[in-house]
Amino acid sequence: MRYAVLGTGVVGRTIAAKLASLGHEVVIGTRDPKATLARTEPDGYGNPPFSNWLAGNEQVRLETFADAAAWGESVVNTTAGVGTLQALDAAGAANLASKILIDIANPLDFSHGMPPSLTPVNTDSLGEQIQRAFPEVKVVKTLNTMNCQIMVEPARVAGEHTVFVSGDDTDAKKAVTGLLVSFGWPETAVIDLGTIETARSTEMLLPIWLRLWDTLGHADFNFHIAGAPSGA
Amino acid sequence: MRYAVLGTGVVGRTIAAKLASLGHEVVIGTRDPKATLARTEPDGYGNPPFSNWLAGNEQVRLETFADAAAWGESVVNTTAGVGTLQALDAAGAANLASKILIDIANPLDFSHGMPPSLTPVNTDSLGEQIQRAFPEVKVVKTLNTMNCQIMVEPARVAGEHTVFVSGDDTDAKKAVTGLLVSFGWPETAVIDLGTIETARSTEMLLPIWLRLWDTLGHADFNFHIAGAPSGA
Structure with a gap:
């Protein structure tokens, strides 16, 4: 499968590397590839410059949002939420x-x-905003309730824990669940909450996630729904 | 200990019955005790009239918000959030x-x-609103992220699961944690998130709680923070 990953931050890099390791073709999309590659300083979160990361992940290419979206068969949005709609406008509705x-x-x-x-x-919610702005796109909100290392390596957290999916298209959610399973998630860990409207409820987990990050002093934790039957 | 439980709904009844079963003295507070006792129809949630419940819990008394609050050494707010500040005004800042x-x-x-x-x-958050409106009160937000049956009988949900506490007063949080332990919560299940500002983050769990209730078809579930060390 050809995946366009929009966003060059640590989430985009982590997802892109995982997809490539599973044999998928991956292009990362950004606003201005030349500017992204020209940066030599760590980003605002202390991550090394993108060019350093790319040098170690040669199977991944960097292109504009539009070129990446046009090329990809599926798209992953890892841009900062505040800039997501602008990034998707740049990617282009037709693409x-x-x-x-x-x-x-x-x-x-x-x-x-x-x-x-x-x-x-x-x-x-952001998920609903995207679905409204791009009605032909099959938006599936998922993985937004945990640190990106756990997204692609759920076994980092011991015991059972949960990943939520929200979206209007049942087949799209099935396909994304298959991708999650390929990332290492047991199918029983996936809870389908319903339509994209339920993205509100997972985005609203962020305040307690951020608070727990501070309280626990690490990000290797995740929400688990105790009492949910397997495969709910 | 003398507990004033404000609110005559199913949460108030459940907490009051548990406190009484543990040997505490309990008075339930309501706006108009005569009107509450006069009702003969189930409430909007299908719960039997309060008078029926009270007949089976004779050790519990029903009084006005003010009389209950004046009498209690500690107070439990189980009123509907939309009416909480009004109920606490009726209880009286001095009480x-x-x-x-x-x-x-x-x-x-x-x-x-x-x-x-x-x-x-x-x-x-409501927790912060209460603390601002009643600065001399030691507000501890807790138990608001689960069904009331689980509040007083955590073993209803198999496996580990979590109860959060938020509040500005460390000693008050310690006392409430002791009460939670007496309810059956392992001390390691209690996560102290910090000041009352963190009540925002637990109140914001309600949308996904409500959604999960619908998705799972039952309320015997709870949030667990997988990867949190015991006693965090």
């Missing part, structure tokens, strides 16, 4: 149409200081 | 001052239809 878009982003709003709040929230 | 107030309520807003949204949310 995205009828494809599965796996949305991992969270609409964290740092404009009011720390801890970040969510915008939108409560009566709307 | 609440310097007491521990265990806040189990969630600010569910049904005014926009189903599913309910939260008001306040994101940059504020």
